[in-house]
Amino acid sequence: MATSWSNSVPRSKKLDEGIHMLKSVSLEIFQWILGKIQTKEIFTDNDIENLMKKLKLSELKVKHIIETVSYLHKHLSKIILKPAELEKALIEDFNIEEDKAHSWIKIWTEDISQNFNLGNINELQSITWELNLEAASNLSRKKALPTASIQLNGTIDNTVLHLNEEELVHLYNTLENIQAKLDM
Known part of the structure; x- marks a missing residue:
């Protein structure tokens, strides 16, 4: 069962062969x-030669593996999903082995954190509120208007x-x- 994002990754015989390799x-x-x-980092000729020796594959196949990983990594960097869903899709839709999918998720999470500057998220710590009532006076006969002041206390700053x-x-x-969407 392909997830909607995995359908957006253009599949080809070449990609499937690379995934198989x-x-x-x-x-x-x-x-x-x-x-x-x-x-x-750029793969040097020395890097390619070392991979050829370690994998016992031709230069063409080694480059194909690198291109496959690079291609998928590029597409994964444009996707925002829960890491567990992405890992499941890598395993089920792309037939990536579990340990490799897990490694990919670690790298992907680091990339997403850097790309979206998630290290500086202002997380909500607490909420305080008060009810303000502007009362009528002799000078002003306007009706009393209640207002609420809500303070969202975050880790970085507060919003009122x-x-x-x-x-x-x-x-x-x-x-x-x-809340209704989250409960679905």
């Missing part, structure tokens, strides 16, 4: 290849929302919709 690559060599691709009743109801409904 990955089975002959040890985990250690696979991680080394993936690491060079992640850091955008001042909401009237209509805005508060809208926020509540939006959060309810989000």
